[in-house]
Amino acid sequence: MLHNIALIPHLVRMYVRTRMEYRGAMFLAWLSQGFSYGAMYATIALIIARFDNLGGWQWPDMALLLAFHLLAYSLGACLSFTQFRDIEEKVRLGTFDAVLVKPVGPWTFLVFSGINIGYGGHVILATGLMAWSLTQVGIAWSPLLVLYFIAALISAAMLTAALMTMIGTTALVWVRSRHLFSIFFGFWELARYPLNIFPAPLQMLMITLAPLAFMAFVPVAVILGKPVPLLGAWAPLASLAAGPLCMLLAVFHWRWCLRNYQGAGG
């Protein structure tokens, strides 16, 4: 365990150096993705500009929701998305096997030797938008609320990482997993908007089977003092627990899949 932790800085350093070999492309990617998300947010801003609010959420509220969503997603995804989406290919090519014959925890090696620093654009946009929106919404800040904000953000990032880890890990047993990411991103899109505008069955789904409501809506609604459908007073606790719980699930899932790994045949 300690051995794995000690390896992390070495793995990260190696990988960041390989990325810096192509830093032009990396910075361009940051810019393009930041631009793309910005354009999408501008579109949503246009809707609210014309219609005043969306389910009772005005633009500053919406901006905070979008920023929180993007930041939590980026923090969680940099430790999971590309690493686990590509397990499918690593299995096919046999490079996953090469990870298994080393005396390193496969999860540690996989995550940190491929830590995705491509979310620079996302993080810059998200923090900028978050900073602006926090000045616009009237929040009665207290030390407890600040603590909650940070903890909820971490929990949301953990949730993201756990879900994406679980989806990618199925590639160890089912060989194909990319399509599951399409489903994930469908719900991820929903997670950007106030939950109360959706019909009740969908709200239920977003809190249980596809718990992406906890990625942004629930924590931000709690902070803004807005009503949370279905959860009500349980919202703060639920949002803090969601991340660690999913993380636990992901750990068991990973262990189980590893034990049942068959390889690509041969």
Add this chain to the structure above:
Amino acid sequence: MRAGAYPAFALTAFQSRLAYRNQVWASAFGELVISFAFIAIWTAAFAGQVVVDGATLPEMITYVMIAGLLYWNTDRLINDVGEAVRTGDITIFLLKPLSYPASLLATHFGHYVFDQLVVTLPVLLIVGFSVGLLPPASLFHALMALPFWALSWLMLFTLGTLCGLLAFWLLTAFALEWFLKGIMALASGAIVPLWFMPGWLSGILGYLPFAWVSYYPTAIYLGKLDPPAAFLYFGIGLAWLAALGGFLAWLWSRARHRLIVQGG
């Protein structure tokens, strides 16, 4: 190579997608979820109002579906072109007795037909039966929507291929995919129709080629443009397609020159 041989590319592309059946189900599901999301968004936005800027909620729901159908994902196209040009594989195409642009068009037309027929159509049917979609505003508009649809795809194809070619100089297709996605989100009208935008913005965007991908065809379908306007805007759209096509042809010749003379 005979012109009659190119449809084979389209058929091969279509068939190749069938092998990924899980991806088909998942994509259809993803599209369904997002469709319902936007229907919910507009329902919440309207919040009981009947007409806003000349549009009703049922019209907006239909707008979501039609504009969404036209908002085809260009990632595969841009990536194909980008990779082929960047790795120099494109020279293999230049060695064969076929026209690369024509085979590219045929191949991605195959992908387009697949996406619409196998992924989008079921979603349309589900939404149509559950929430309800409006039929075309009139016979004229129904007929006029067809050439606009063709124009929409050709415009999108041209824009996508342009981005893919730019990857040759910028050394990255990835960033270009995202730039196009960003521009399209705002300017194509795929999400917000131009009539909801502030005047100055819709004034600009209404004349940019992106609007012909989603906004104009959908606006025609819903009868928001009268016949003279429909013909006028079709003409402008054609002009844009010709201009972009010309630019694409020029860019393609520069890329080919670089590849053949300098070896990429």
Add this chain to the structure above:
Amino acid sequence: MAAIISADGVGKTFRQLKRQSGLAGGLRSLFSRTYTEIRAVSGITFAIEPGEAVGYLGPNGAGKSTMIKMMTGILTPSAGALSVLGREPHANRMRNAREIGVVFGQRSQLWWDLPVRDSFALNRHIYDIPAARFADNLAFLTEMLDMGAYLDRPVRQLSLGQRMRAEIALALLHDPKIIFLDEPTIGLDVVAKDAVRKFLARVNRERGTTIILTTHDLVDIEEICPRLIMVDDGKLLFDGELTRLRADLGSRRRLTLEFATDPGPLPLATATLNRDEGAAKHYLLEDEAISLIDVLNEVGRGHGLKDVKLEEPDIEEVIRTFYQNKSRLAGASS
């Protein structure tokens, strides 16, 4: 001495998706799927002592890679018992990983964009190699494998031969007790193959590292491994020395004699005539003990011999001969 690797009736079965062809098949596959069962390995039994160098030989699809994956702990056997370093490999994967080295012929474990040296440095941390031991090993391996010229070059700039040498060095840096190599000479040019073979033989001799090598090139076996295990279709066909295999099977070398003009019929005692094409005559050398010199001595001068070509039987030929002999022996005994 206890065997360092012991396999007892080991088997492995996979489930594979059946792909449908054509448009109709493609559409059908949208709604249903069928699986086939593949027995990659069945009933393999052997014991390997520490310090041995063993070749695992067989045609493509014989189950060689699967066996390596089981021995390195990547896969669990579906049947039988397997023990490596006295432990069950899959259950003790992490512990065994410290004491083994693995080289995959077609998959690189080096970091593509970074200098070779950096991949070695990372391995030092992964395997917790003490700094002094690491420095010694690196110096030794660099010299023996002649890597000094390209240690600081990015892996993507190396030729396949250079890369393979670096891969082998990578696997030996931590002084493993066993090194597994999966088709290490595939795709290499003659010079590189020779370097790799000589080096592996030396490591085995001087450091007592147990070597398990899969290949379908008999020359790999000849140069590196005194003992060979031959498999086909997942089953073990032969376990012993290569010379015994050749002697047992009488596997035949092909000899072609090319003359300036047709010397007429030329029967020989040392070789059997297979095909007579006039100026070119094709013989088979059945006897392992007979050398090319013996044949040429028998042919002598005066026939206008222009050129000679001697071909070793390839693995498929060896196996084919094996089966022919098996059925012949079976027929004789019944």
